[in-house]
Amino acid sequence: MGGMHHLVSRGVQLAVQQAGREDFEDIKLKLPATTITVIALATMFHVIFYFANNYTYGILVPILTSVESPVATAIVRTTETYTDEDTPDAPLLTKEEKESQAPVIDEEVLIVGHKPITSTWIGLTRHLKEKTGSNYGGMRAVGGFVIYQIVLTLATAVFPLYFINAGLLCVLSTAWIQQMVAMPGMSYFQRVKQLSQAGGFKKLVVPVMFVEAIETAVSILPGQSLKLLSEFARGLDMDDHCKQRIVLAGGLLFGLFAIINFVCVVIPLKVGLVRFQASLLDAETETIVPIDRTLGGVEDPPTLKGIQGVKAGWKSFSRDGLRRLAKNYAKYIMLQSFMMLMFIITVGSTLYAAIGDEGIKKIRSKMGHHAHI
Numbered sequence: 001m002g003g004m005h006h007l008v009s010r011g012v013q014l015a016v017q018q019a020g021r022e023d024f025e026d027i028k029l030k031l032p033a034t035t036i037t038v039i040a041l042a043t044m045f046h047v048i049f050y051f052a053n054n055y056t057y058g059i060l061v062p063i064l065t066s067v068e069s070p071v072a073t074a075i076v077r078t079t080e081t082y083t084d085e086d087t088p089d090a091p092l093l094t095k096e097e098k099e100s101q102a103p104v105i106d107e108e109v110l111i112v113g114h115k116p117i118t119s120t121w122i123g124l125t126r127h128l129k130e131k132t133g134s135n136y137g138g139m140r141a142v143g144g145f146v147i148y149q150i151v152l153t154l155a156t157a158v159f160p161l162y163f164i165n166a167g168l169l170c171v172l173s174t175a176w177i178q179q180m181v182a183m184p185g186m187s188y189f190q191r192v193k194q195l196s197q198a199g200g201f202k203k204l205v206v207p208v209m210f211v212e213a214i215e216t217a218v219s220i221l222p223g224q225s226l227k228l229l230s231e232f233a234r235g236l237d238m239d240d241h242c243k244q245r246i247v248l249a250g251g252l253l254f255g256l257f258a259i260i261n262f263v264c265v266v267i268p269l270k271v272g273l274v275r276f277q278a279s280l281l282d283a284e285t286e287t288i289v290p291i292d293r294t295l296g297g298v299e300d301p302p303t304l305k306g307i308q309g310v311k312a313g314w315k316s317f318s319r320d321g322l323r324r325l326a327k328n329y330a331k332y333i334m335l336q337s338f339m340m341l342m343f344i345i346t347v348g349s350t351l352y353a354a355i356g357d358e359g360i361k362k363i364r365s366k367m368g369h370h371a372h373i
Contacts, residue, residue, distance in 0.1 A: 032354060035351070038350045042350070050336070053332075053335060054336070056138035057121070060138060060180060062328055062329065063177060063274055064118050064180070064181070065328055067275055068118050068290060068291065069321075070115075070117075116320070116321075116324060118289065118324055121331070125138060127289075128288065140288075141176055141188070144172075144175060145176055147172070147188065148169065148173050152169055155168070162212065162216055166209065167206070167212065170204040171192055171200050174200060174204055175195050177278060178195070180288075181289070186285075194282075204277065204309075207307055207310045214265060215270070229250040267325075269314070271314055271317050272309075272313035272315075275291075275295065276295065278291050279292065279294075279309075279313070295309075295312040295313055295315070
């Protein structure tokens with residue numbers, strides 16, 4: 001840990017020198033080895049748990065919630081009765097004579113709806129364990145996810161248009177989603193091969209590229225718009241306080257616009273695409289959760305292609321499914337926020353214990369001094 005301590009100290013010194021802040025040199029970063037160790041371990045565990053929770057509750061659960069189509073059981077109750085009101089001698093008929101008459105069949109159909117598997121995290125975790133026979137069902141298909149992300153990252157490093165790369169790699173992403181939805185039995189690369197042979201690329205390249213392009217636009221445009229607004233505000237003939245108000249109001253407006261677009265545009269497109277990708281599983285494949293292979297009976301999924309598949313997928317998604325999806329996203333955000341808060345408290349309290357009140361006062365005084373310059 002001594003090497004890490006030296007690296008941190010050297011990095012701070014270089015930053016001070018490059019900034020030309022020589023009066024910061026009297027603030028020495030003297031962190032004991034135990035403090036460095038605690039911070040390093042806290043960071044390592046935070047990264048591990050953040051990735052695990054992000055994959056399980058931020059990716060796997062929303063996808064399973066999006067593709068699940070809860071099933072209902074129809075129970076038919078049949079009752080046979082014999083009527084003899086039209087017979088004048090009805091009271092004189094024997095039992096055998098009554099039974100020889102045509103019975104009146106009364107059928108009562110009772111529809112029993114089953115509780116969705118993805119309605120609760122605990123129920124889904126138990127279901128995954130029962131279906132897969134593994135205690136790590138929440139990390140299923142993570143290998144395909146890692147492979148797809150590595151290939152996508154390398155492709156984007158060469159050709160920076162992300163949505164085009166995602167479209168060209170649509171078979172890899174769809175095979176990963178199908179690996180997540182389907183029961184164990186076929187490897188990720190086998191699904192890639194099967195999907196390629198079934199003409200998956202032609203069916204998926206356009207919708208995947210379209211959905212990723214919309215999501216990229218929703219993610220980038222608010223920041224770029226705020227940047228242009230900031231440059232415009234600098235050229236206005238007014239005091240700095242008014243300029244800051246304009247930029248702040250613009251930031252809030254662009255942020256609100258991004259949230260609305262994400263909820264009303266990106267999520268429906270993502271749900272429709274995922275349901276379409278899952279529906280391309282062959283009929284013989286058993287799935288973790290029941291899925292709609294006909295996408296609401298609009299058309300046979302193997303004949304769907306392009307934006308048709310996304311549209312049919314979204315139309316077949318129920319309101320109850322949308323409520324479950326929103327609930328899962330809310331719980332996921334709270335979980336990740338709690339983890340981040342615990343990480344900040346751990347690192348902050350450890351640093352405070354190491355540098356004490358005097359170190360904090362020095363840093364505050366120097367920061368206040370430079371704020372007035």
